[in-house]
Structure formats: structure tokens, C-alpha cells
Amino acid sequence: MFASVLRDHMPEAGPLLVGLAIALVALGRYLIFAGGALGIITLFRRPLRFRQIQKIPFTSTQMTREFLYSLSSFIVFASVGLAGFRLNETVGFFAIYKVPDQYGWVWFALSVPVALLVHDFYFYWAHRFMHQPGIFERVHRIHHLSTNPSPLAAFAFHPLEAVIEALGFILILTVVPMHPLAFLIVSTLMITINVIGHLGYELYPSGLQASAFGKFLNTATGHNQHHRAFSFNYGLYTLVWDRLFKTTHPHYEATFDALTARQSAGPDSPLSDKGNLS
Amino acid sequence: MKHAPHFVGALVMSLLPACVQGGAAQEAGAFINQADRNADGTISREEFLSHRSAVFHKLDLDDSGTLTEPEFKLALSERGKRFSGRAFGKIDVDDDGFISPAEWEQNPPRVFDKLDRNSDGLLTPSERDRVK
Numbered sequence: 001m002f003a004s005v006l007r008d009h010m011p012e013a014g015p016l017l018v019g020l021a022i023a024l025v026a027l028g029r030y031l032i033f034a035g036g037a038l039g040i041i042t043l044f045r046r047p048l049r050f051r052q053i054q055k056i057p058f059t060s061t062q063m064t065r066e067f068l069y070s071l072s073s074f075i076v077f078a079s080v081g082l083a084g085f086r087l088n089e090t091v092g093f094f095a096i097y098k099v100p101d102q103y104g105w106v107w108f109a110l111s112v113p114v115a116l117l118v119h120d121f122y123f124y125w126a127h128r129f130m131h132q133p134g135i136f137e138r139v140h141r142i143h144h145l146s147t148n149p150s151p152l153a154a155f156a157f158h159p160l161e162a163v164i165e166a167l168g169f170i171l172i173l174t175v176v177p178m179h180p181l182a183f184l185i186v187s188t189l190m191i192t193i194n195v196i197g198h199l200g201y202e203l204y205p206s207g208l209q210a211s212a213f214g215k216f217l218n219t220a221t222g223h224n225q226h227h228r229a230f231s232f233n234y235g236l237y238t239l240v241w242d243r244l245f246k247t248t249h250p251h252y253e254a255t256f257d258a259l260t261a262r263q264s265a266g267p268d269s270p271l272s273d274k275g276n277l278s
Numbered sequence: 279m280k281h282a283p284h285f286v287g288a289l290v291m292s293l294l295p296a297c298v299q300g301g302a303a304q305e306a307g308a309f310i311n312q313a314d315r316n317a318d319g320t321i322s323r324e325e326f327l328s329h330r331s332a333v334f335h336k337l338d339l340d341d342s343g344t345l346t347e348p349e350f351k352l353a354l355s356e357r358g359k360r361f362s363g364r365a366f367g368k369i370d371v372d373d374d375g376f377i378s379p380a381e382w383e384q385n386p387p388r389v390f391d392k393l394d395r396n397s398d399g400l401l402t403p404s405e406r407d408r409v410k
Contacts, residue, residue: 019295065281072288079294086300099363142284159288 018085023078029188030070030155033195037151041201051201051259053224058150058200069142070155076162084170095177108179115176115186116237122168124241127234130161139164149198149227154191193237197223206260209253216240221256225249321401326390327383334382344376 041048088094100108130140142158149156157165173183196203199220208214216238226233232249235242242248249255313329314321337345337353350366369377369385391397393405 019292068281068285072285075288076291079292082295083298086295086298089300090298142281159284159291162288163291 019078019082022081023074026074026077026155027071029191030074033191034070034151034154034198037195037199041151041199048201048203051203053200053202053221053255053259054148054228056148058148062146062148063150063152066146066150066152066156069157070152072159073155073157073162073165076157076159077166080163080166080170084173094173095175096173096183097177097179100179103177103179107177108182111176111178111182112185112189115172115178115182116189117240118176119168119172119186119190120235120237121241122171123236124234124245126164126168127236128247130164131231131234144227144230147228148200149224150200151195151198153198154194189237193218196220197236200224202256202259204256204260206257208260209256216243219256221259222249222252225252225255319403323390323394323399326401331379331383334379344378345382346376350377 045052084094097103103111127140130136136144139158139160143153143156143161146153146156155162155165169187172178172186178186197218197220202219202221204214204217204219208217208219218233218235218237218239222233222235222239226249229249232247233239233242233252234247239248239252313326315325315329334345335341337349339349339352347366354365366377367373369381371381371384390401393401395405
């Protein structure tokens with residue numbers, strides 16, 4: 001989207017500039033969202049300690065690796081994005097539209113959740129595919145080197161996995177007609193929920209699992225469990241597909257409830273600090 | 279560092295877009311080859327602009343002397359591009375819904391100046407080769 005905006009305003013912009021724009025926007029948002037999240041949980045680690053999912057600190061080795069692999073992913077995103085952009089110039093397969101009236105504001109609003117669900121479905125199956133023995137070691141292992149991921153792990157992918165993730169975005173741009181602004185909203189929600197998944201702290205309210213929406217919303221607890229136990233909670237934004245295909249972690253709700261209940265237990269509670277939840 | 283080969287791999291992947299033919303370059307290439315009327319290998323600015331006005335008459339399907347939105351749309355879709363009202367509006371300066379020959383000529387594509395590296399008003403074969 002940024003590439004197309006750039007092209008419209010600067011028709012001379014060479015391919016290098018378009019690629020650079022994709023990489024820099026991805027990097028900028030990563031630094032703000034993942035860096036901001038890391039800052040908040042570091043600053044408030046005392047009051048948040050009851051909500052820490054695994055009671056072990058992030059190591060600097062781990063965070064350096066997560067950071068460098070995320071940078072590497074942005075190079076791949078820019079490459080795949082620019083290749084898709086160039087291919088679209090010749091073949092024209094992107095469904096993106098520029099005049100909001102073309103589909104109306106109702107579709108504009110609907111296109112966001114539709115794109116999220118389509119992307120979530122792609123992500124779920126691509127993710128399960130990457131957990132297949134033989135594929136896992138070559139493609140997805142790098143992301144799982146963090147068994148207690150920090151927010152910086154949001155884009156810590158092997159280059160091949162980065163290609164698979166980038167194709168998810170090519171897919172939604174192809175099948176869901178979206179206004180560039182709707183795509184901006186979708187990609188911002190993606191990075192937000194991605195960072196929340198790797199937060200290491202459960203910040204959602206305790207009653208979440210009781211509501212229909214909360215039951216399907218993916219959480220920090222859900223994705224942290226995935227990093228530790230591998231074969232559960234494959235979803236990105238939601239647990240819709242996990243619930244449908246029966247891959248939610250058996251202790252998911254119990255862990256979530258325990259983590260969120262402990263805040264109200266207070267610092268003097270016998271439960272505080274000790275007690276390692278799995 | 280044991281991860282270094284992966285980072286090198288990511289850098290190598292940045293060559294990927296070069297393997298995909300961009301539409302803009304392809305079009306400009308065809309346009310420029312046709313523009314060389316006397317086939318001497320060099321295209322003057324005059325040749326370029328006269329080819330451009332020939333294109334105008336080709337796109338003007340009903341010979342009305344102006345380009346309408348449907349004509350413009352068809353021309354774009356033949357080139358595999360989607361119609362955008364903004365692109366049309368940019369050329370249609372007086373906003374009357376038609377592109378007149380004067381409006382067409384006032385909006386010369388920047389591609390000539392971009393390719394004419396030494397700004398001598400001529401596109402030499404080596405300058406042309408920059409467009410595949």
C-alpha cells in the first residue's frame with residue numbers, strides 16, 4: 001500500500017525506493033510497537049510480576065537474536081512485496097481499490113474483519129504446515145528458539161518463513177478488495193496482536209474467557225503456550241481455527257484464569273512470586 | 279556467528295524483485311521502439327512527441343478528437359492496468375470529462391527526460407537499452 005501511495009506521488013520512484021519504503025515502514029512500526037511493549041513491561045515489571053507468564057527473564061542473547069532475525073525478515077518482506085508489486089503491474093491481480101465509493105463505506109468497514117479472518121485462516125494452516133517434521137527444522141525452528149519469547153520475537157523468522165508470512169499479505173491483497181486505509185488498519189492490527197502474542201505478560205482482564213468474544217481472541221497466554229508446548233494454539237489473531245480443529249492447549253483457560261486472578265490476590269498473597277505455571 | 283548464513287540468505291532474496299518484469303518498464307520499452315520512426319536507432323524528442331500524438335489518435339476510438347473516460351479506461355485495461363479517476367483527472371486539466379489534444383500534449387510523460395541521461399534531446403541506443 002505504501003508502495004502504491006509512493007508510486008502515485010513520485011512516479012519516478014525507482015523499484016529500490018519502493019522496496020526501501022516497505023522495509024522502513026515495517027521496521028519503524030516494529031521499533032514503535034515491539035520496542036514500546038518491551039519498554040512498558042520493563043518499566044512496570046514490579047506491578048506486573050503476577051501476570052508474567054513464565055517466571056524467567058528474557059536473556060540478552062535471546063533478544064539480540066530476535067532483533068537481528070526481525071531485521072532480516074523486513075528485508076525479505078520488502079523483496080516479496082516489491083516482487084508482488086511489479087508482478088501486479090504486469091498481470092494486475094491485486095484487488096486493492098483507491099476510490100472508497102467503489103464498494104461503499106459498509107464494505108470498507110467489513111473488509112477489515114474479513115481480511116483478518118482470511119489472514120488468520122492462512123496463518124493457521126501455514127503455521128501447522130511449518131510444524132510438520134522435516135519442514136519445522138528448516139523453516140520454523142528459528143522462531144521457536146525462543147521458548148519464552150520477548151516482544152522482539154514478533155518477526156524473528158528464518159528467511160523462508162518470512163517469505164511464507166509475506167505471502168499471507170499478498171493473499172489478502174489479492175482476494176479481499178481493500179482500500180489502502182483499510183489495509184493500513186489490518187496491518188497495524190496484525191503487528192499489535194503479534195506483539196501482544198509475544199509479550200510474555202497476560203494483560204487482558206480476568207473475565208475475558210467468560211465472554212464469547214474473549215473465548216476466540218488470541219492472547220499472550222495462548223501464544224506463549226504455543227512457544228513452550230509447540231503443538232497447540234497455532235492461530236494469530238484468534239483461536240477460531242484452533243477451537244474448530246481442536247488444537248487449543250488443554251490448560252489454556254486454566255492458565256489464563258490463574259494468571260489474571262493473581263493480580264487481585266495482591267502482593268502479600270501466599271501465591272505471589274512462587275508457583276510456576278505451565 | 280551460526281546464524282550468519284540466514285542473514286546472507288535474506289540479503290540474496292532482495293534480488294527476487296529483479297526477476298519479475300515490472301509493467302511500467304515493459305510498456306515504456308514498446309512505446310520507445312515504436313517511436314523510432316526512421317529506425318536510425320536514435321529517438322529525438324520530436325519523434326517521441328509525434329509518436330505520442332499518434333497514440334492519442336489511436337486511443338480516440340470514435341475519432342471525436344477527444345479522449346473520453348471509457349476510451350482511456352479501455353487503453354489502460356489493454357495494458358493490464360486498472361482505471362483510476364485520479365490519473366484521468368491529472369491529464370484532464372479543465373475537468374470537463376474529456377482529454378483534448380492540447381491537454382494530452384501538455385502532459386508529456388517524464389520517461390523521455392528520465393532516459394535522456396545527458397539531456398541532449400536524443401535517446402541513443404545505449405540510453406534506450408536502459409528500458410528492457
